[in-house]
Amino acid sequence: MAEISLDRHEAAPGVGQLDTILPRIAEEVSGLTGQGRVADYIPALARVPAERFALSVNPLHSEPVHVGDHDTTFSIQSISKVFTLTLALQRFEGDLWARIGREPSGDPFNSLVQLEHEEGIPRNPFINAGAIVVADLLLTCLEDPLHELVTMVSKLAGSKIVVDGEVALSEAETGYRNRSLAHLMKGFGNITHDPQDVLDVYFAQCSLAMTSDQLARALGYLANDGVDPASGERVLEVSQARRVNALMLTCGTYDAAGEFAFRVGIPCKSGVGGGVVGIVPHHLTACAWSPGLDATGNSVKGRAALEHLVTETGLSVF
Amino acid sequence: MAEISLDRHEAAPGVGQLDTILPRIAEEVSGLTGQGRVADYIPALARVPAERFALSVNPLHSEPVHVGDHDTTFSIQSISKVFTLTLALQRFEGDLWARIGREPSGDPFNSLVQLEHEEGIPRNPFINAGAIVVADLLLTCLEDPLHELVTMVSKLAGSKIVVDGEVALSEAETGYRNRSLAHLMKGFGNITHDPQDVLDVYFAQCSLAMTSDQLARALGYLANDGVDPASGERVLEVSQARRVNALMLTCGTYDAAGEFAFRVGIPCKSGVGGGVVGIVPHHLTACAWSPGLDATGNSVKGRAALEHLVTETGLSVF
Amino acid sequence: MAEISLDRHEAAPGVGQLDTILPRIAEEVSGLTGQGRVADYIPALARVPAERFALSVNPLHSEPVHVGDHDTTFSIQSISKVFTLTLALQRFEGDLWARIGREPSGDPFNSLVQLEHEEGIPRNPFINAGAIVVADLLLTCLEDPLHELVTMVSKLAGSKIVVDGEVALSEAETGYRNRSLAHLMKGFGNITHDPQDVLDVYFAQCSLAMTSDQLARALGYLANDGVDPASGERVLEVSQARRVNALMLTCGTYDAAGEFAFRVGIPCKSGVGGGVVGIVPHHLTACAWSPGLDATGNSVKGRAALEHLVTETGLSVF
């Protein structure tokens, strides 16, 4: 590969104005209060006030900036799929992509239809079925996947992260559809461990509790060609980091991935806890949080905040 | 919006080495000869020799570079959907996005299934059904859509472009599935003109004959925030250009869009004539051509060439 | 085959009481007035008063009985599919069943989904796609299919039957979905003639205007092992007649075939003009008519009338 030190790696001018941009965004999205609906399938999620909002931005070459409830922990839910995929890319020695596809699903996020048509191979690692296969891979290559995951995320976030036990228990109690997915894939031979063990990992990873500051910091390696900006340690190879970003852009926000790419224009990953993370390669990472969700399961204010951020800084990848 | 003049707009170092990179790519992809299958549903496509190959790169800030059959015309087929969408964004005054979605299809490129489930609204403008609706919109806002299209593309390409009459006729004779799509959408009320008139436009646009040099040049506006680099004239608004790029990345290469984003990492649009165009925003546009197609309908050598180009120059959007 | 002259061929006792049963049925179904919705996709159907009702019963071994508007003609619509299938079984010399399946569709009656999955082979001859293939077969084996059809039906009905020109014209003007089906199957190679010619036959057959008396009489051969009871002429082989009955039972009433079999328990075929015919093998044929349709496209009163008829006479095939 030709040696390149792209000047685009320098800070972009818009980044210097984040201190004034973020409060403006907070004010604009406050107009959306009342529009979303908090996930209510488990009590611990249902009781989070819908109006909460945070936006944390972590530039590669300047100080972190934030606004709102940036030090309140929330359930990261599907955002955890980025971390487990990262762990699997680091540690699983077989061919991960023989067991999980890389295409957008074109269907609601937990559909079983596609699994039947493609004989138990989930369409991508960010739909539930795909993340369950990733959990199965982690059980193959790691003694204690949950411990390794928490260790990795804590290190990346710069502080001790924990699983919210109440959430994990509730997930396990209500997760019939995920059980259905796991058993279906087991029937197709694409789950190698006991489905219950796999689901234990999956329900726990979804229950990690983090703040928007922590998430924005923890994902810095995806904006930095695979190297954690805080520690300087390599987390993923350059090409792996780029590919995780590509997957986030095409598959990271349930059935609204096209809409996110169209309006927000950067790789994003959302969770039903109301978090949305976004990556601007070579510039910054961001995490918005607000529990009110739209019909596609994405945070109403979170999406709007990231769209404003991109517009105000001019930092679309396109 | 904060005023920004990103230094990333400067030439990237890898771009300066294109003269040596392109011949290397040509040599590497020559190893793939024999792997693809030339589209054979019409004679004019079937008789193009499978081993033909061209790669043209049009950097924003330096001279165009090319290798192979760069001055041979080929049928641009679905790549034309980028031009008709551009024309519709310029000229259609109603809400284009009320009649066409923006999500990846998750299904083979000409599937009718999705149209039934979503009552005649195509999932995006780059599947056949979506492009047929775009043609219908053009008939609403333009006296002679085909003439306007040819005029626009000729101007962007810097030379007179023509419709290959033999191809257009063959398309019309064999296009039963596209007729099926048009009538189905007419039944849902999402085609306002006579389906035959709409299909006349569609079959003709697919039959535009261009060289890889012409295509790479003609799409310069998508790398340049909407402004044609050659003439300095604005073709699309900044946000429109970015959004076309986003649609290309998520929906531009049939059912392999996720795979392209994962491996190539830049917005691309392919056609069954063997052409593939790629956009590196703020840096360059490229067009690879080779008629042998893989199972997803994408050029085998074309995809490989763009993947090598991105790897060698380090110019992924991620 | 063992020689059998089943005593079940004798009249069943319930049949002797039809004179008192029919008025009772008419009274009972009058309570359903106002429940159905008249098909309104073409004006000629839309203006038929919803409260009209007729029931005609044609026993094999006694005089016909009727009640209500039994000499009012209505558009037989999909009931015509029984006659065209009969004609194709008589006259098409190739393997009809290589081009049309024999399974219930499990989907709304004009779905394109199944056609895509099974490469243009319609699931059975009573969904629109299947009837369009039957029309294509008739064009292969007959000089003038429509003339032959009208001749056959007129002879079976005992009086001159005509195509309602206004209905046929309206069908042709609005039949985009059927055009879509025809072109899709043409693309798969399962339509051999010009789709327009095939649809001309199809739209005309749907526009046959008949009374319930005529329909009940015309279908006598299906209750009589293939022999027209009026003329004594063989219309179909014994096994063919039985198989048409089987197809009517499993596929004759759109997506409600299971419900009809469950509640009515005899082979039936319905049309959106409000007609429903029923066959009790070796006993009688019946035709109920009332234009108000339920959500599955079946006549509300028509279905109720046949259900009552079977209950009152005890003549279920089960």
Next chain:
Amino acid sequence: MAEISLDRHEAAPGVGQLDTILPRIAEEVSGLTGQGRVADYIPALARVPAERFALSVNPLHSEPVHVGDHDTTFSIQSISKVFTLTLALQRFEGDLWARIGREPSGDPFNSLVQLEHEEGIPRNPFINAGAIVVADLLLTCLEDPLHELVTMVSKLAGSKIVVDGEVALSEAETGYRNRSLAHLMKGFGNITHDPQDVLDVYFAQCSLAMTSDQLARALGYLANDGVDPASGERVLEVSQARRVNALMLTCGTYDAAGEFAFRVGIPCKSGVGGGVVGIVPHHLTACAWSPGLDATGNSVKGRAALEHLVTETGLSVF
């Protein structure tokens, strides 16, 4: 209802010749040896020799007749769904049909697709999902459903029937797809008990071991308007018995129900153990057995035997 004592209740002439018909059928189907494939997903099924064959006929008004391995037990598998449905119709006091549909599935027998589209309501009681809901209903209305089932079937069969413990264990060990179905429906709220308890009933019922003689005798009530011919006791109401027959005809043989109705022409229910039962209302019941299955999961020789039986006796319901 009009009082009727149909003379069709008398023996049909063909029935008197069963002694000569059955050996002829056995000889004819022996030509099919080698065509089917024995179910091999569990060892106990896989080791049954493919060439085994039995045919037992139980006329209402004459002595039972049989040929071949008529006193060899085999795993009745899905044929058990007729018995559990019967038990639920007898004992469940709520609205069974609010939780299970009555339409053919139009899809392979254990598809999850339909369940998603119809929110957890299985399309009919004879697909796996439907039978699992029936098992759930039995847990609601019975203290010990398996005991009641075995008691009922033993009484109807005239001898003690048992669950094959090895088969039941193997079913439980390999039944991931059925687990997936149960959890999916639990997620939709259409399973009220613990999925594991429901599946215990389901796996056990599939593992009932019976001979063809026993099955033909046990189902006599379905040919006799709901009354067990041996004991004279009512098992189901007349209308219930007819409706079970209707369901068998439209939904009893997986995705080949239309084909069975077309070729065999009587209500049938098959199992992957190679058994197929058929009902000729008012005349006889039959059970054919041969472990070699066709691509639709139906016994090759079993289907052929029933088709011959109907042809030779002239006893189609059509």
